Amino acid sequence: MAQVEATTERIVQAEPEAVFTALADYSGTRAELLPEHFSEYEVREGGSGEGTLVHWRLQATSKRVRDCLLEVSEPSAGQLVEKDRNSSMVTTWTVTPAGTGAANVVVTTVWNGAGGIGGFFEKTFAPKGLGRIYDAVLAKLAAHVEK
Numbered sequence: 001m002a003q004v005e006a007t008t009e010r011i012v013q014a015e016p017e018a019v020f021t022a023l024a025d026y027s028g029t030r031a032e033l034l035p036e037h038f039s040e041y042e043v044r045e046g047g048s049g050e051g052t053l054v055h056w057r058l059q060a061t062s063k064r065v066r067d068c069l070l071e072v073s074e075p076s077a078g079q080l081v082e083k084d085r086n087s088s089m090v091t092t093w094t095v096t097p098a099g100t101g102a103a104n105v106v107v108t109t110v111w112n113g114a115g116g117i118g119g120f121f122e123k124t125f126a127p128k129g130l131g132r133i134y135d136a137v138l139a140k141l142a143a144h145v146e147k
Contacts, residue, residue: 002113003111003112003113004110004111004113004126005108005109005110006108006109006110006126006128006130006131006134007106007108007109007131008107008131008134008135008138009104009106009107009138010104010105010135010138010141010142011098011102011103011104011105012098012102012104012105012138012141012142012145012146013101013102013142013146014101014102014103014142014145014146015101015103016078016095016096016097016098016103018145019095019103019105019141019145020078020080020095020103022141022144022145023080023093023095023105023141024048024049024072024074024080025047025048026043026046026047026048026049026052026054026072027043027046027047027048028047029144030054032140032144033137033140033141033144034137034140035133035136035140037058037059037060037133037136038056038057038058038059039056039057039059040055040056040057041054041055041056042054042055042056044069046072049072049080050072050073050074051072051073052072053070053071053072054069054070054072054082055067055068055069055070056068056070058133060129060130060133061129066086066087066089067086068084068086068087068089069084069086070084070085070091071083071085078094078095078096079092079093079094079095080092080093081093087111088111089109089110089111090109090110090111091107091108091109092106092107092108092109093106093107094106094107094108105138105141107134107138109130109134
């Protein structure tokens with residue numbers, strides 16, 4: 001099995017603290033940021049950053065649906081890590097300053113991919129598809145915090 005990685009980033013015209021607060025607000029803002037690829041969103045524990053347990057279904061393609069139960073941690077300032085209890089998938093959100101009144105938001109997801117020819121196609125196409133999904137999340141995040 002090869003590790004698969006998808007990374008997307010965006011400069012958001014808002015203070016890094018405001019951007020991070022919006023991302024960490026699983027009981028409020030986060031649900032509003034998710035595009036149609038996400039369903040069955042439910043906060044099961046916590047709701048704000050560290051200690052949150054959140055569930056959703058991610059439909060990456062018409063045939064590929066992943067049931068996610070994510071434990072949220074904050075290993076360092078400006079960073080959220082979502083570890084899926086149902087798979088090897090880990091998503092890390094990192095918010096850093098990008099000049100006055102702006103933030104750079106980077107989202108990286110890694111998981112253990114399939115082997116063989118299926119793994120080849122997963123490693124080739126899945127990062128692009130997931131990148132488009134997270135680009136939509138980042139666009140909604142920017143629209144939310146740049147008001």
